[in-house]
Amino acid sequence: MAQTAKKGKTPPQKKVPERRCVGCAGTFEKRNLIRVVRSPEGEISIDFTGKKSGRGAYLCKNSACLKKARKSGILKRALECEISAEIYDELEKEIRLCEAEAAE
Numbered sequence: 192m193a194q195t196a197k198k199g200k201t202p203p204q205k206k207v208p209e210r211r212c213v214g215c216a217g218t219f220e221k222r223n224l225i226r227v228v229r230s231p232e233g234e235i236s237i238d239f240t241g242k243k244s245g246r247g248a249y250l251c252k253n254s255a256c257l258k259k260a261r262k263s264g265i266l267k268r269a270l271e272c273e274i275s276a277e278i279y280d281e282l283e284k285e286i287r288l289c290e291a292e293a294a295e
């Protein structure tokens with residue numbers, strides 16, 4: 192079997208922005224994280240666009256990690272604001288969806 196080895200220079204890689212997950216403290220590419228943001232008004236929301244202004248915290252798309260973050264209150268500490276159950280539920284839903292997609 193002839194393999195055409197595509198050798199050569201590796202293209203200059205763009206630096207992928209990485210962020211740290213507040214749950215497991217691992218660093219991930221931004222697209223593998225969910226951003227939770229506290230708006231200047233003090234409202235917590237999930238930022239799917241990554242463009243909302245405010246103080247942000249990142250969670251990796253891992254339900255175990257979310258569970259840990261929820262239990263330890265680390266997200267609350269990171270954002271210095273109470274996180275409502277709805278936000279956690281929404282995060283969980285989102286992460287489940289991502290996990291289901293990844294499993295396919």
Ligand SMILES: [Zn+2]
Pocket residue numbers: 212213214215216217250251252253256
């Ligand atoms: Zn994590």
